[in-house]
Amino acid sequence: MLARIWSASLIGIDALKVGVEVDLSGGLPGVVIVGLPDTAVQESRERVRAALKNAGFAFPMRKVVINLTPADVRKEGPIYDLPIAIGILAASEAVAQNCLNDYLFLGEMSLDGTLRPVAGVVAIAAAARRLGLKGLILPADNAYEAAVVPGLEVYGFKTLTEVAAFLNHPDGQLPVTVNAPEELLRSPMPSQDLRDVKGQAQARRALEIAAAGGHNLCLIGPPGSGKTMLAQRLPGILPALTFAEALEVTQIHSVAGLLKEKGSLVNQRPFRTPHHSASGPSLVGGGSYPKPGEISLAHRGVLFLDELTEFKRNVLEFLRQPLEDGKVTISRTRQSVEFPAQFTLVSSTNPCPCGYFGDTVQPCTCTPRNREQYWAKLSGPLMDRIDLQVIVGRLKPEEVTQQPEGEDSATVRARVEAARHRAQTRFSEEPALQCNSDMESRHIRQWCAYNEATRSLIEGAIRKLGLSARATDRILKVARTIADLSDDSKIETQHVAEAIQYRTIDRMQ
Numbered sequence: 001m002l003a004r005i006w007s008a009s010l011i012g013i014d015a016l017k018v019g020v021e022v023d024l025s026g027g028l029p030g031v032v033i034v035g036l037p038d039t040a041v042q043e044s045r046e047r048v049r050a051a052l053k054n055a056g057f058a059f060p061m062r063k064v065v066i067n068l069t070p071a072d073v074r075k076e077g078p079i080y081d082l083p084i085a086i087g088i089l090a091a092s093e094a095v096a097q098n099c100l101n102d103y104l105f106l107g108e109m110s111l112d113g114t115l116r117p118v119a120g121v122v123a124i125a126a127a128a129r130r131l132g133l134k135g136l137i138l139p140a141d142n143a144y145e146a147a148v149v150p151g152l153e154v155y156g157f158k159t160l161t162e163v164a165a166f167l168n169h170p171d172g173q174l175p176v177t178v179n180a181p182e183e184l185l186r187s188p189m190p191s192q193d194l195r196d197v198k199g200q201a202q203a204r205r206a207l208e209i210a211a212a213g214g215h216n217l218c219l220i221g222p223p224g225s226g227k228t229m230l231a232q233r234l235p236g237i238l239p240a241l242t243f244a245e246a247l248e249v250t251q252i253h254s255v256a257g258l259l260k261e262k263g264s265l266v267n268q269r270p271f272r273t274p275h276h277s278a279s280g281p282s283l284v285g286g287g288s289y290p291k292p293g294e295i296s297l298a299h300r301g302v303l304f305l306d307e308l309t310e311f312k313r314n315v316l317e318f319l320r321q322p323l324e325d326g327k328v329t330i331s332r333t334r335q336s337v338e339f340p341a342q343f344t345l346v347s348s349t350n351p352c353p354c355g356y357f358g359d360t361v362q363p364c365t366c367t368p369r370n371r372e373q374y375w376a377k378l379s380g381p382l383m384d385r386i387d388l389q390v391i392v393g394r395l396k397p398e399e400v401t402q403q404p405e406g407e408d409s410a411t412v413r414a415r416v417e418a419a420r421h422r423a424q425t426r427f428s429e430e431p432a433l434q435c436n437s438d439m440e441s442r443h444i445r446q447w448c449a450y451n452e453a454t455r456s457l458i459e460g461a462i463r464k465l466g467l468s469a470r471a472t473d474r475i476l477k478v479a480r481t482i483a484d485l486s487d488d489s490k491i492e493t494q495h496v497a498e499a500i501q502y503r504t505i506d507r508m509q
Contacts, residue, residue, distance in 0.1 A: 003090035005100045006133065007083040008124040009075055012290060012337030013255045015120065015127035017104075019069040020080065022087035027063035033084075035068030038076040047078070047109055048085045055113035055160045060092050074335075076289060079118045082107035082138070085160055086167070095167040102134040103155075107142070113160040115139035119257035122250050125149040135175065137163060144264035145254060147178040148247060181243050184267050190236040195408040196229070199399040203230050206390045206502060208412050211237045212419035213481030214435035215474075216323065216345040216385060218308065221392030222359045227348035230392070231304050234346055235271045236409035238302075239417045245300045248340070252299055256292050270301030270343075276310035280318040290330040290337045295322050298343040308347040313377045319345065323385045326438070342434070345386070359394055380468075387437070387474045388502040419484040436481045441473065448476040454493045461500045475499045 001024045008015040031045040052059050066084055068075045083105040089095045106124060108116040117139050125146040128136055135153030136146050143156025153175040157163045166173050197204065203219060207230055210217040217234075219227040241249065250266045253259050259266075274283065274294045285293035295303055305311060322328045326342040352371045356362040366374070383389070420435060426447060427433040433443065450458070458475070461467060467475070478499035479491050488495070 001091040003087050005083050005087050006104045007080055007106050008127055009073055010120045013123050013251055015124040017131055020083040020087050021067040022091045023065045024060050024062050024091045029061045031064045033066045035071045036074045040077050041075050041080055044081050044084050047081055050111040051109045051113040051160055057094055078108035079106045081109040095164045099170055103137045104128045104133050105137050107139045117141035120255045121146045122254035125152055143176040144178055145259055147176045148180040148265045178264050180265050183265055184243055184246050192233050192236055193409045194233045194412055195406055197406055199395050200226055200392060203390050203392045206388045207234055209481055210388055211416045212485055214344055214437035215387035215478055217388040218386045219348040219390055219392050220351055222394055223355045225392045225394055227392050228306055231346045231348060234302050235269050237413045237416050238269050239420055241269055249300050252292050252296055270298050272298040273304045276307045280315045284318050284328045285330055285339055292339045295341040296339040299340050303343045303345050305347040308349040309374055309377050316382055320381055384468055384470045387478050422484045436477050439477055444473055444476050448480050448491055450491050454496050457496055
């Protein structure tokens with residue numbers, strides 16, 4: 001007897017349809033799995049044998065040949081336990097085959113037949129919808145995660161016995177449903193409020209500009225000046241995720257196996273804070289079978305690098321291409337995958353090794369050579385890609401003792417949302433553009449025109465600060481965001497002047 005059912009294989013954050021063919025033939029009893037299975041798939045033989053026995057099903061005393069198609073794609077992980085078990089039951093005529101081709105099966109099994117959750121379910125559900133399948137059959141713990149993808153019937157089960165009963169009587173179970181857009185609207189805003197920040201008017205202004213335009217930001221100042229506190233409050237002034245963005249972020253986190261404690265939908269913008277000892281592959285992703293790294297997990301959110309100058313220089317250089325392209329491509333001998341990486345980079349650092357260069361109270365003990373070596377960790381090309389570079393000075397005594405009097409996050413977020421709405425209205429014929437930082441050269445020529453006085457100002461800044469063409473374009477992008485925050489249709493000289501002041505520490509020595 002021959003049975004065929006469908007499962008899937010993850011390739012990056014996408015999924016490929018995989019056929020699981022089970023043939024019961026004559027010969028000595030045994031199980032053979034072909035089709036480039038890895039060790040975990042090979043071990044499915046023993047898990048499935050024990051699970052079928054302990055669930056009350058007879059394991060066929062014949063030769064069982066299991067073929068995973070396409071045969072030239074590597075199959076990995078315990079995701080094939082359930083489809084292999086159902087394939088054996090279908091070939092043995094223990095379950096009906098009427099609806100096997102309508103659904104995609106996935107799930108790990110314990111030895112007692114209990115179904116365990118697996119990673120990458122949202123990506124697989126999206127692939128199933130794209131391929132025109134009716135729905136998914138998977139572990140109950142993954143059901144709500146898969147149900148966020150519209151247009152699919154999702155059935156979650158706790159045991160192999162329940163799956164077999166459903167296949168024999170498919171009308172006895174209702175699919176799992178999730179009102180994902182409504183769930184997204186109910187998502188709480190981050191608890192850390194901008195009102196808690198004392199003083200630092202310029203840094204707060206830079207934070208607002210970064211949120212409104214999606215610009216990269218670097219905060220530089222002595223210890224205890226509030227750099228980390230400011231960065232942690234950026235998610236609270238960012239616009240809420242749209243449903244399409246939330247589904248995209250959820251798909252990435254699902255592939256990384258990070259949804260088991262997050263519910264069915266990632267409803268807040270990511271805020272990732274890798275330690276300065278992180279390696280390059282941990283940031284951009286990697287492995288023999290590539291998985292997303294920190295920059296992809298920060299997609300549509302914030303990547304915060306605290307103590308930026310403590311990161312190894314070669315690690316920071318990994319960020320250059322993703323910051324420019326909004327994606328990262330990882331090539332291996334077996335395959336090449338692409339992960340999205342459209343994030344806002346926020347970083348903080350001290351101005352020198354001792355931390356007090358330029359401080360008005362604590363004297364700096366570093367030599368000029370020490371400071372030069374300290375800043376040499378940040379290359380010119382990397383600093384070019386950081387739009388806003390802000391000095392965060394020591395708080396005055398009266399600012400330390402007084403109660404915070406700044407605006408709260410909700411007030412600032414309203415201005416940010418209004419500015420982004422103006423930008424998106426402008427980008428109505430360019431759906432790929434989400435915010436001003438996404439603009440390319442042709443968009444800058446179209447929407448960042450300036451007068452003669454502004455041109456003279458820009459040329460003077462280029463000569464004085466040694467700005468590159470890329471840095472100049474980024475100044476114009478920031479100026480466009482400042483104009484949006486002011487509800488000005490055109491870029492004026494004062495907008496460009498404010499944008500230029502955020503580039504004064506490009507090559508701090």
